[in-house]
Amino acid sequence: MKWTLSQLQKNRSKDFLIDEIVNVDEVMKIDPNIRRASPMHVTGRADIDSAKVTFHLKIQGHLILPCSRTLVDVKLPIDVSTVETFLLKDIGYDMEEEEVYQLKGDVVDLMPIIHEILILEVPMQVFCEDSGDEGAPQSGKDWEVIHEQEKKDSIDPRLAGLAQFFNENDSSSDT
Numbered sequence: 081m082k083w084t085l086s087q088l089q090k091n092r093s094k095d096f097l098i099d100e101i102v103n104v105d106e107v108m109k110i111d112p113n114i115r116r117a118s119p120m121h122v123t124g125r126a127d128i129d130s131a132k133v134t135f136h137l138k139i140q141g142h143l144i145l146p147c148s149r150t151l152v153d154v155k156l157p158i159d160v161s162t163v164e165t166f167l168l169k170d171i172g173y174d175m176e177e178e179e180v181y182q183l184k185g186d187v188v189d190l191m192p193i194i195h196e197i198l199i200l201e202v203p204m205q206v207f208c209e210d211s212g213d214e215g216a217p218q219s220g221k222d223w224e225v226i227h228e229q230e231k232k233d234s235i236d237p238r239l240a241g242l243a244q245f246f247n248e249n250d251s252s253s254d255t
Contacts, residue, residue: 081122081190085168088128088188096126098137102191107143107198114202115153116144122194132180133188135164139197148205158201164193 081102088096104117120141127134139160144153165180166188181193219225235243 081194083188085183085186085188088126088133091126092128092130096128098122098124098126098135102194104141104191104195104198106191107195110195111199111202113145114143115146117198118142120158120194120198122190131167131169133166133168135166135190137162137164137190137194139194143198143202145202145206147208149207152208154206154208156202156206158198160197160201162197164190 081098081100100122101119102122104120107117108114118141120139122137122139124135124137127136139158139162141158143156143158145156146152147154166183167180168183
């Protein structure tokens with residue numbers, strides 16, 4: 081995903097379409113929470129003029145992250161659309177209007193920007209949806225996970241006698 085200025089300028093009057101599969105293993109070094117990254121499918125186009133190059137990109141793939149509760153692998157789908165602009169010349173461009181990159185040298189490299197976009201897509205917490213074999217255990221020695229509805233329907237055996245006491249008082253007050 082690198083192009084020299086001369087390659088870009090040759091395609092100035094034509095459609096410059098992008099359709100590549102890129103390896104983004106570098107993001108695992110940047111963010112240690114990312115366990116694996118699939119190759120990302122990057123599609124889009126570039127609008128090239130004499131002063132700037134604007135890339136309209138769509139990035140698709142997935143990242144494998146740890147579940148915040150159980151640390152099992154969770155597949156996070158990535159489907160991001162972005163517009164990135166590189167200034168080719170040092171002109172009076174209003175940089176507050178949108179984020180632009182000043183070109184250093186004569187090569188446009190999109191990989192650092194793709195890595196940055198992927199890092200920004202990682203949420204603070206990720207949870208696995210199912211609690212099956214891979215998820216958190218649902219019971220153990222002297223404990224089990226109970227759901228709220230089950231708890232409402234059951235009566236604590238230590239208080240069962242108290243429930244009968246109120247039933248007896250209700251029947252004696254009727255007389």
